[in-house]
């Protein structure tokens with residue numbers, strides 16, 4: 001539905017630096033209300049594989065689940081979770097009501113396989129997030145330096 005809008009929104013949040021603030025929009029209880037922020041991909045060292053990170057915020061009163069991810073720039077995208085230092089494919093990840101699902105370095109992340117081209121710093125990778133309740137959200141993921149970490153990271 002509003003894929004383009006979500007992409008534009010993600011860009012706006014990135015430009016303004018920090019999302020979370022008291023907005024005038026009342027939560028629609030019983031419905032998830034998702035937005036994406038802080039999306040980035042560290043420039044991969046590999047030609048074909050890369051990891052990606054982002055934060056999904058749910059302002060709504062119902063949870064949602066990230067069920068799959070697709071990209072026009074990769075053959076396959078999977079969601080990985082890190083447990084005990086090892087990563088494995090996650091079936092689906094919950095975005096809690098009035099909460100966040102954070103994909104970050106060292107934790108849950110997106111894994112891109114079979115990239116159609118090598119992402120260059122300053123470029124973007126297109127990603128579509130598919131949710132159980134909310135449909136699809138399009139995100140333009142900026143490619144950062146290989147060693148980039150967001151300010152809140154360690």
Ligand code: CU
Pocket residue numbers: 080087088109110111
């Ligand atoms: Cu992984």
